[in-house]
Amino acid sequence: MAQLPTDTVPTTDRPPFDIGSLLADREIDRYSLHTQHMNEQMVRVLQTIGYDVGFRSGHGQYLFDRKGDRYLDLLSGWGVFGIGRNHPTVRDALKSVLGSDLPNLVQMDVSVLAGILAERLLTYAPYLDKVFFANSGAESVEAAIKFARASTGRDEIAYASQSYHGLTYGALSLTADKMFRTGFGTLMPGSIEVPFNDLAALDRALASKKVAAFIVEPIQGKGVYMPSDEYLRGVQEICRKHGTLFVADEIQTGLGRTGKFFAIEHWGVEPDMILIAKALSGGHVPIGAVLMRRKIFEKVFNRMDRAVVHGSTFAKGDLAMAAGLATLEVIEAEDLVGNAARMGARLMTSFNAMAERYELVKNIRGKGLMIGVEFGTPRSLKLKAAWSLLEAVNTGLFCQLITIPIFKEHKVLVQVAGAGNHVIKLIPPLCINDTDCDWIERSFDAVIADAHKVPGAVWTLGRTLADHAIKARASA
Incomplete structure (x- = not known):
């Protein structure tokens, strides 16, 4: 076989391609890469609501951020991770x-x-x-x-x-x-x-x-x-x-x-x-x-x-x-269908009990591990005034007052069911267990209880989010 001319022989100086090294080297550029080359608005959303923790790994129903802190994932990638991550x-x-x-x-x-x-x-x-x-x-x-x-x-x-x-x-x-x-x-x-x-x-x-x-x-x-x-x-x-x-x-x-x-x-x-x-x-x-x-x-x-x-x-x-x-x-x-039925029934019972205790919780609905927690106009005057102020700025803004502290203070990833929506939707991996349900119930109960205190930390956050919404609208 004829040999290639020496000037066309492939070089071996290039280091072997390694995804792990590439990830480690460019982790610091996570948000700047997306701001410059992809969806800058998504980066701004994450930074505004404090979700910019930089998740580094995932296993089953859990996520781990750049500091190694563990989170319970109730989004499951919009339902993709039914069996959990990296099974x-x-x-x-x-x-x-x-x-x-x-x-x-x-x-x-x-x-x-x-x-x-x-x-x-x-x-x-x-x-x-x-x-x-x-x-x-x-x-x-x-x-x-x-x-x-x-x-x-x-x-x-x-x-x-x-x-x-x-x-x-x-x-x-x-x-x-x-x-x-x-x-x-x-x-x-x-x-x-x-x-x-x-x-x-x-x-x-x-x-x-x-x-x-x-x-x-x-x-x-x-x-x-x-x-x-x-x-x-x-x-x-x-x-x-x-x-x-x-x-x-x-x-x-x-x-x-x-x-x-x-x-x-x-x-x-x-x-x-x-x-x-x-x-x-x-x-x-x-x-x-x-x-x-x-x-x-x-x-x-x-x-x-x-x-x-x-x-x-x-x-x-x-x-x-x-x-x-x-x-x-x-x-x-792993009988994940049966587990979804069992864990879902437990969570529905717990959330229905919260609806009886808290006037901001309007309705609980769903089946299995597809659960909607709907919030609505409260009865008491102070809460009603605070709620109306937020709604005047942005319909559905109140739900972010629940999801943000649940994420930042309790390490539970959850989001609203849609724009202008008063529903927080839970669609966790189907492999969650009773300990995870304890975590969910404890987190929601604490944050919802805090939301009934006016003035309070939740409503201070509400004013901050309202200011952001007003500025964004003015900019647009």
Whole structure:
């Protein structure tokens, strides 16, 4: 073999690439990198509310900051870490794939791991027959829109008020929150908003026979809004009556979050499609999936020349499929669905007791480990005046007066359920235990009790946040 000219021989002087060293060397630049090259506003938010502690590691339900302090995570990455962070079973599965030299994403072949994962997922919804894999929850929503339109020959898609289905074009078109929609122009034609929990309104909307699908979260994530006991059964009946597909968005509620594998099991319904993502990833490799009836699937993939009519380049990747299989194994082996039901029932009891003791606590709702703590206008004059002052500046600002001291003083990471919302949402990893529940209950009780003292530290913080909000508004 001819040798390369000496001036083109690769140099060996470059040190080996090491992510650990790179992280250690650039940790000091954590916020400046994002300010300069990415989302500066997110950095400003973290610094304003005191969340800029620089998390360095995570294990299970716990996070550790740059000083080594331990925090209890009640956000779980917006529901991604259902089985907790860095679970050894998932990590070992991913290492096994990386060490096996598998012929990943050949495209002109089919994946064994994808077939096994599809088979496993369908055991949780035996009335469905086929699985389409995607890379995220939003991509799963986009796929559902296409499948619904193709299988029904209809263009319109109905969605519920207060909904959240994602931020890509089609998914955003089915997301009701104006904060996410504003500024992005005209969204998908044929998207129809229907009041949540209103069966009569849904019946009227579908009566035109133009609606391909109605997509709904069994429990709405942005405010933990609960359906009435008859709502989802009514949705199923009305959809079947008008030939509209019933699509359950279980992207956040699925895989045990509510104390059942799928939230729809609480109401005994069998939708035409179920959308999942988030926790199926094991927290490592993004994945989404649409479980559906055969007749829907085969309307899209109905001939050999249409075998690739819809897909996604990285869907069915071996790492994602392995992560999904390992996640299901952990959920079953550790009885995380049962644990979510048990720990959730305990927390609901405790929070309901707080609602009886504290006038600022208006309502507690949820199932399993998806819990909303709603605050509302107090009765006593001093509290009512302080509350009204904050609300005049920024709707929902009061909830930050609870989340910030819970984080800073009690090391519990939690946030509000959405902009302009009076609900704090708890979606912790499903592996939390009784000791963690003690921690949660103690922290909330202390901070809520302090919020009933006017003047007090909480309301001093409120004035500071109000000043920030006024300045930001003036700047804008």
